[in-house]
Amino acid sequence: MRITAVSYLNTLPFIYGIEQRVAPFSAGRTASAQPETERSFAEGEGIALTLRVPSLCAADAMTGKADIALVPVAAIPQIPGFSVSSFSETAAECSSARFTPQIVTDFCIGAEGRVDTVVLLSDTPIEAVRRIYLDAHSRTSVLLVRVLAGEHWGIEPQWVDCADCTTDFIDRKRRLEHGEAIVAIGDKVFALKAAYRYACCYDLAEEWARMTGGLPFVFAAWVACSPAGMAFAPTLNEALTYGVEHVAEAITKTVNRSGNFDFQPAYDYLTRSIKFDLDERKRMAMRLFWEKIISPG
Numbered sequence: 001m002r003i004t005a006v007s008y009l010n011t012l013p014f015i016y017g018i019e020q021r022v023a024p025f026s027a028g029r030t031a032s033a034q035p036e037t038e039r040s041f042a043e044g045e046g047i048a049l050t051l052r053v054p055s056l057c058a059a060d061a062m063t064g065k066a067d068i069a070l071v072p073v074a075a076i077p078q079i080p081g082f083s084v085s086s087f088s089e090t091a092a093e094c095s096s097a098r099f100t101p102q103i104v105t106d107f108c109i110g111a112e113g114r115v116d117t118v119v120l121l122s123d124t125p126i127e128a129v130r131r132i133y134l135d136a137h138s139r140t141s142v143l144l145v146r147v148l149a150g151e152h153w154g155i156e157p158q159w160v161d162c163a164d165c166t167t168d169f170i171d172r173k174r175r176l177e178h179g180e181a182i183v184a185i186g187d188k189v190f191a192l193k194a195a196y197r198y199a200c201c202y203d204l205a206e207e208w209a210r211m212t213g214g215l216p217f218v219f220a221a222w223v224a225c226s227p228a229g230m231a232f233a234p235t236l237n238e239a240l241t242y243g244v245e246h247v248a249e250a251i252t253k254t255v256n257r258s259g260n261f262d263f264q265p266a267y268d269y270l271t272r273s274i275k276f277d278l279d280e281r282k283r284m285a286m287r288l289f290w291e292k293i294i295s296p297g
Contacts, residue, residue: 017243
């Protein structure tokens with residue numbers, strides 16, 4: 001069973017649940033942080049678990065390299081065979097002779113208001129921003145900030161791809177000029193804020209809620225990409241339930257992880273900022289976001 005998940009702090013409960021319930025890893029193994037674009041494999045009892053940045057999780061789902069994957073929401077409609085129109089139907093209602101990818105499990109990476117790790121950083125107020133650097137690792141965040149710029153903030157900035165904002169703005173100590181802003185996601189937000197105190201920080205999930213009258217936002221959801229993945233979904237759901245119910249243990253005991261985190265900030269983030277349940281309001285928000293990025297306006 002090939003499982004691909006995002007390599008950020010927000011997936012620790014998911015990974016811990018998988019380790020504890022379907023792929024027991026060696027207790028003596030220690031975590032090792034790898035460059036975030038590299039694949040980190042961990043195998044146990046027929047499970048191959050891969051942790052990747054969001055864009056590469058999407059690539060695994062779209063190219064058939066994963067049976068089940070945590071896919072950025074903007075990339076889900078691009079998975080071959082996935083139908084946005086049948087999203088509200090159950091797997092039984094969608095059943096046919098030919099397999100079609102489906103969103104599965106009761107869980108996602110979501111937010112209800114502030115999420116803290118998907119932000120627009122700047123020293124310039126949003127109404128004066130004229131250039132925005134985009135994080136190449138997350139198509140969802142890139143499209144979300146474009147929607148907000150046009151429909152919420154009323155600005156038309158120049159969009160500039162940024163291959164590695166961590167290298168540019170931390171290692172090389174680059175500073176934004178007046179009128180510039182940068183989209184940052186995941187663990188990089190913590191690093192950027194630690195390196196420099198930006199005058200303005202716009203939380204994209206919070207801004208989405210303001211624009212939509214309080215809707216939550218879903219950044220990633222689990223998708224069964226093969227018949228084997230669909231059959232495995234109930235087992236995965238049980239594992240994810242266990243992980244979400246044991247957040248404290250996930251922070252201290254997860255073996256297969258992308259880095260080490262201080263306990264209290266990580267616990268606060270995972271229990272307050274991230275909302276893991278994929279409920280109907282989040283499904284409604286996903287449908288609205290798809291409408292905006294597939295048929296702008």
